[in-house]
Amino acid sequence: xxxxxxxxxxxxxxxxxxxxxxxxxxxxxxxxxxxxxxxxxxxxxxxxxxxxxxxxxxxxxxxxxxxxxxxxxxxxxxxxxxxxxxxxxxxxxxxxxxxxxxxxxxxxxxxxxxxxxxxxxxxxxxxxxxxxxxxxxxxxxxxxxxxxxxxxxxxxxxxxxxxxxxxxxxxxxxxxxxxxxxxxxxxxxxxxxxxxxxxxxxxxxxxxxxxx
Amino acid sequence: xxxxxxxxxxxxxxxxxxxxxxxxxxxxxxxxxxxxxxxxxxxxxxxxxxxxxxxxxxxxxxxxxxxxxxxxxxxxxxx
Numbered sequence: 001x002x003x004x005x006x007x008x009x010x011x012x013x014x015x016x017x018x019x020x021x022x023x024x025x026x027x028x029x030x031x032x033x034x035x036x037x038x039x040x041x042x043x044x045x046x047x048x049x050x051x052x053x054x055x056x057x058x059x060x061x062x063x064x065x066x067x068x069x070x071x072x073x074x075x076x077x078x079x080x081x082x083x084x085x086x087x088x089x090x091x092x093x094x095x096x097x098x099x100x101x102x103x104x105x106x107x108x109x110x111x112x113x114x115x116x117x118x119x120x121x122x123x124x125x126x127x128x129x130x131x132x133x134x135x136x137x138x139x140x141x142x143x144x145x146x147x148x149x150x151x152x153x154x155x156x157x158x159x160x161x162x163x164x165x166x167x168x169x170x171x172x173x174x175x176x177x178x179x180x181x182x183x184x185x186x187x188x189x190x191x192x193x194x195x196x197x198x199x200x201x202x203x204x205x206x207x208x209x210x211x212x
Numbered sequence: 213x214x215x216x217x218x219x220x221x222x223x224x225x226x227x228x229x230x231x232x233x234x235x236x237x238x239x240x241x242x243x244x245x246x247x248x249x250x251x252x253x254x255x256x257x258x259x260x261x262x263x264x265x266x267x268x269x270x271x272x273x274x275x276x277x278x279x280x281x282x283x284x285x286x287x288x289x290x291x
Contacts, residue, residue: 035286042279046270047268047269051267051268060274067274067278068282071278072285075286128247128250128251130250130254131254144261145265163262167262167263168263170263173227195255195259196255198258199255206257
């Protein structure tokens, strides 16, 4: 029996994820000292940056501090942004550094991003269930948000942070490696394990056998 | 090809970072092995669901404190 082919991931960006045409103009104006231009950029990205710092720190107070410090640092260092990447990617890197500092301060003995990991083979059970075409549609937005937040919170920091940067913020493997001071193979092994762990966690919500 | 190879190469396969011959071998395996096909498919959906999820709006108090801190610092930098 022939089976449908599984193609490569083609994720259509949501409108909010598309770089707006005016971003270079806003960045240039902010660089020239126009505060309102910078505030527009902050308004555009504040929710995403807060989700990022909250997912890394898993602590609301730390997440808020890290977000504030990230935006303030971004403004102070805007002159160093050369436009070789998206402004958002540059901002994400600053926010990751701030969030990691908070996380390490709170959990100094727990957070090591460069520990060895093995493959995720044991994370794959057999007798796998189909999820159907749009499993997320079975849940309301708030409920789905809760499911995703809990699933990512249960990952250990090295996996959580790599997944956050690579698959949520859509940094490249190389950008993720650079931001976390990891090798490319280390990012790839963590990403594989994170994706398999999250797949396993979501399976209990999305598996058709559980919901039929 | 063994199912174990599919798991080891899963991230590279989904990210299109495999050479064409290995990719073809994997696809051949996926056409025959339902478990592997479902693992690939549900892992791909996992990524899509996270990637497409919108962040919750910033809590109002958090937003107010952020903008107050920005106002204070930005105007100090400017003057």
